[in-house]
Amino acid sequence: MTSTTSTTSSPTPPPPTEESDPYCLPRDRAAALLAGAPWRRFAVIGDSLSAGTGDPRPGYAAGGWADRVADVLRRIHPDLAYLNIAETGATTARTLEAQTGRLAAFRPDLVHVPCGANDLFRRDPDYALIERTMRRVYDAAAATGAQLTVFTLGWAFRVPAFADWDERIRTVNALTRNLARAYGAVLVDMWDHPVNDRPDLVSADGIHFARRARR
Template sequence: MSHNTIRTEATDPMCLGADEIRVLLTDAPWSRFAVMGDSIAKGIGDPSPGYETSSWADRVAAGLKAVRPNVSYLNTGRMGATSAQVLDEQLQTVLDFEPDLVHITFGGNDLWLPDADLDAMARNIETAFASVQRSGAQISTIALADVFIDRRMQPMRDRISHLNDVTRGLAAKYDAVLVDLWEHPLRLRPDLMSADQIHFTMSGYAVVASEMVRALHDRLARLAQQAPLY
């Protein structure tokens, strides 16, 4: 698609259509989907012309409901929440919801603190992963995109890279479904970022939702291959 072509959700090659999502999630067993974390978990961002104003998590929930109409959905994500606040304010609420699929994304707000304690951040994220795993729910998570082109943002880029390393390590340890956006071509789109230069626009979240659906489908396919034959 040329740079002069007006892209919409219907023509975006990175976005799945509703029918494609239904096919990929046809065998999804989850009926209680919870999302916890910060503004990325919540899906805060500016509208995008030609795209539905809907967060990535809301889109995934809609995809799950399309194949299982009885799916329940809870999103406790809050803009500005630090890792300690997520544990204090959200974790028990999510566990009380008794979900079977939980998305965990937080830690970024810790990185903006002048006295950021990266070790404490990592411990807090692992506490969430471990608690959710003990509940029996499948975990999903995201490694953030490399959108820090300006050299002045290099210190934050290094911190985000560290957060991603923590996320990848925990995803492997707790068998979480991981969508790794660090080198995703989405990051190169000039209309990706909201005016605050922190959050994706809705067009970006549409792609994130599609990648999460693909990742969940891949997990289901892997589990099907591992299932015993009788």
């Protein structure tokens, strides 16, 4: 008589949702952390990364990170005014030319500024020019009297067409960190964030973080 050994495979864990995701802050808790925040006029300028473009994910609410921030701030100040004029493909120069005038007219007290991502899609980026243009954007945003925010690019943001892509990211991230210090901007440093390790972090376009990354 031949004996057989049966093996039982472990059940596949369910995919994460907003409720189970350790990197996803519940709205009520976010509102509690921001209780007393003074901001009533929130503006976002820049490119698609500023706007929070990305593929949807099951189990996660729709909307980019900026819309989520506005939603939380409205729990504190229901009369919050929100302006998001970030454009897909906008370079820093485009942001300066086409968005800063509308930003000034809006009179914000909280502004998210871009981090130069689209300036890197040139054969030979001119980092001195990028820094000068970014500084002019920061000047225009700071002239409103608003608190500035910005984030660096994560290492999961990759463009294989450029062999020196990591070096490009590190260089523009260094510019962003220096400007954040100079202008007192709140810096969200995404370069080493553990969310970069997620296999499904990036959208189908290979560039933008998916909704599951929107924290």
